[in-house]
Amino acid sequence: xxxxxxxxxxxxxxxxxxxxAGVAPEEWLPCVLATGxxxxxxxxxxRRRRVPRMNRVxxxxxxxxxxxxxxxxxxxxVGLVRILSPARVELLRAAAPALGGMPRFxxxxxxxxxxxxxxxxxxxxxxxxxxVRDATIRLNRFPWAAVWPLIVITxxxxxxxxxxxYVAGAAQATGTYSSWDHYAGLLEMALPFPAMYAVAxxxxxxxxxxxxxxxxxxxxxxxxxxxxxxxxIVFSLSRTGFFSAxxxxxxxxxxxxxxxxxREEHAASAPRWRRMLPAAAIAAVVLAGFVLLPSAPLVAxxxxxxxxxxxxxxxxxxxxxxxxxxIKDYPLFGCGLGTxxxxxxxxxxxxxxxxxxxxxxxxxxxxAELGIIGFAAGLAFVLRVLAGAGRNVLYAHSxxxxxxxxxCVAAMTAMLLHSFVDFNMYVPANAMVFxxxxxxxxxxxxxxxxxRASRGAASPGGGEDRGTDVRxxxxxxxxx
Numbered sequence: 001x002x003x004x005x006x007x008x009x010x011x012x013x014x015x016x017x018x019x020x021a022g023v024a025p026e027e028w029l030p031c032v033l034a035t036g037x038x039x040x041x042x043x044x045x046x047r048r049r050r051v052p053r054m055n056r057v058x059x060x061x062x063x064x065x066x067x068x069x070x071x072x073x074x075x076x077x078v079g080l081v082r083i084l085s086p087a088r089v090e091l092l093r094a095a096a097p098a099l100g101g102m103p104r105f106x107x108x109x110x111x112x113x114x115x116x117x118x119x120x121x122x123x124x125x126x127x128x129x130x131x132v133r134d135a136t137i138r139l140n141r142f143p144w145a146a147v148w149p150l151i152v153i154t155x156x157x158x159x160x161x162x163x164x165x166y167v168a169g170a171a172q173a174t175g176t177y178s179s180w181d182h183y184a185g186l187l188e189m190a191l192p193f194p195a196m197y198a199v200a201x202x203x204x205x206x207x208x209x210x211x212x213x214x215x216x217x218x219x220x221x222x223x224x225x226x227x228x229x230x231x232x233i234v235f236s237l238s239r240t241g242f243f244s245a246x247x248x249x250x251x252x253x254x255x256x257x258x259x260x261x262x263r264e265e266h267a268a269s270a271p272r273w274r275r276m277l278p279a280a281a282i283a284a285v286v287l288a289g290f291v292l293l294p295s296a297p298l299v300a301x302x303x304x305x306x307x308x309x310x311x312x313x314x315x316x317x318x319x320x321x322x323x324x325x326x327i328k329d330y331p332l333f334g335c336g337l338g339t340x341x342x343x344x345x346x347x348x349x350x351x352x353x354x355x356x357x358x359x360x361x362x363x364x365x366x367x368a369e370l371g372i373i374g375f376a377a378g379l380a381f382v383l384r385v386l387a388g389a390g391r392n393v394l395y396a397h398s399x400x401x402x403x404x405x406x407x408c409v410a411a412m413t414a415m416l417l418h419s420f421v422d423f424n425m426y427v428p429a430n431a432m433v434f435x436x437x438x439x440x441x442x443x444x445x446x447x448x449x450x451x452r453a454s455r456g457a458a459s460p461g462g463g464e465d466r467g468t469d470v471r472x473x474x475x476x477x478x479x480x
Contacts, residue, residue, distance in 0.1 A: 002135045003145065005042040009035065009131060010149030013432055017153055017186070018176045022428035025117060031428070032124045039127045042134075051137050055388065055445040061381035066126055068374035069119040069337045073112055075105035084108065087329035109336025110343055118338030121428060125435040132439025143400035144200075146440050147193050147407075150433065154190035155225040157183070161232035173235035184233050184241025185415065185424040189433055191229045191245050192252045192410035198222035199256060200403035240421050248414035255393050255406045316360050316421070318350035323364045334371035343368070358426055362419035365426070385438050385445065386412050392444035401444075408441035 012034045022028035053059075082089045085108055096102050109115040132146055139145045161173030161183065177183035198219040205215035233245045325347045326335065335343040341357040348356055359365040367375040389408045396402035415424060415434055424430045 001042065001045055002138045005038055005131060006135050006139075006146055006149060008038045009128065009436075010153065012038070013149065013429065013436070014153050016429040016432060017157065021177050021179075021182055021186075021430065022432075023178065028121070028428045029117075031432075032120055035124045035127055039131050042131055047138075049138065051134050054133070054442065055384065058381055058384040058388070058442065058445055061377045061384065062126055062129070064377035065370070065374055065381060066119070066122055068333060068370050068377065069115065069122055072109040072115050072333060072336050073107055073119065075107055078102060078104060078106055081106050081108060084333055085330055088335075107336075108333050109339055111336055111339040114338040114342070115336040121431075122337065125431055128432055128435040129439040129442060132436050133442040133445075136440050136443040143398065143404055144197060146436075147197070147404065150190050150436060151194050151197070151222075151225060154187055155194070155228055158187055158225070158228035158232040161187075161235055162228055165232075165235035172237045173232050175232070179427075180236040181238045181241060181422055182424055182427045182430060184236040184238035184245070185418050185422065185427070185430050186433060187229045187233050187236075188241050188245040188248055188414045188418065189411045189430070189437060191226060191233070191414075192248050192407040193404075194222040194225040194229070195249070196252055196256075196403040196407040196410075198226070200400045203399045203403070240418050244414040244418045247417055248410040251413050252406050252410040255390075255409060256403075315350055319356055319359055320361055320364055322347045322349055323359050323361075323368055326368045327364070330368065330371060332371045332373060334367070334369045334374060337369045337374075340365050340369055358423040360421065360423055362423055362425040365423065382412070382416070382438070385441050388445040389441035392441075396444075404440065405444060408437055411437050412441065 012031050015034075016022035016028060016031045019027040022031055076084075078089060078092075088106070088108060088110065091110060092099075092102060092106060107115075136146045157175040161175045164170040164175070165173040172180045173183065174180045175183045175186075177186070201215050201219040201222065202211060205211050211219075230245060233241050236242075323344070326340075326343055329335075330343075340359060341355065344356055344359075350356075359368065363375075366378060370378070386409060389405045389412075392405040393402055393409065396405060412434070415430075418424055425434070
């Protein structure tokens, strides 16, 4: 059932990606329905093995974020809404002549239909997170089973983007997406996974006589997939996507080299500068890639920093400035999830002939729509998952688990960086991928008691080092 659920969820994700990222409601709502059906079948079937409960902080934050969106739809007395959101009541008062008077009950959101649609979407992301986390824990014998769908889907997108730009001669690679920035956002999240999968294959198959041919071929296939993803990002001409992808690779390399258990036996006694040399070399390679990898059109895009796909940099900055008064008017519970376009008209001073449907900054838009409470809950949830995955990098019990956690940290870091200047979290397919990755990372948030006890006694190098030290002490030898 675990593999079947992952496959069905992967089909749903593939449909969303190949239907222009599911941006249109008629293309995304079937995915929400399919996700709900798969999750219902998955969680309603009784299991023999019980999965450990998730960390309480992460669980409370996740339910709080979804709960704030649901609360915005609840009809509340006008007197209570006047306390919670005075600007909402003032808006009603201005519309009272057209409405025939002030209603007795009103919602916190200014557009209940839009909020209802986005609340269902947010609930679908939460379901994806819970299902992927549960399946990842149950499939602990196959650490990369839950990651394979992401690698396959995004590699196909990368090959398609490569064909568009290199074979067909298109100006930019967009895959099945309408926006090259969002296309690059999808690929940058997936890039660390095939790269770290290749590292895991090589590490676990390292032998004194060399690496077996089968393992070498598997690692080569993963590296080829990584190359397609990176090349497609370059051909997308997305500056932030390219920069975020390099940051993801830098984070993955730095975490890989920082784990003591992976260093050579003599590295612990080597001088500090010598131990830092591999990390510095990786950083130099990534910086060199920033200089050497971009194509001529991408270099031209970097030289013209004032323009993006849709708006200029000045317009984007003005959008951010105009969003601040909207946040101040709806500080606690926001104006309603998915209602930025409707509420922003009152505060918009830039580009009067154009409609601003997004703030081009996920943090500002979520803060405006969900308020301080919803924003803080969502951000705390993401940071808690990220911290749990980072801790698992140090205390993982296997090479595969460690490499998977490193890939999760790198992928989430790339998207959190990209979200400062774009709205990838409002692109359903990209947000679903982020929830999927968070689910894989969330498998380490809460472990069985026996695992937590062993991790408490483990060395910073990981569980493998502790087992090696125990075996050496039993044989009367001292570990190197």
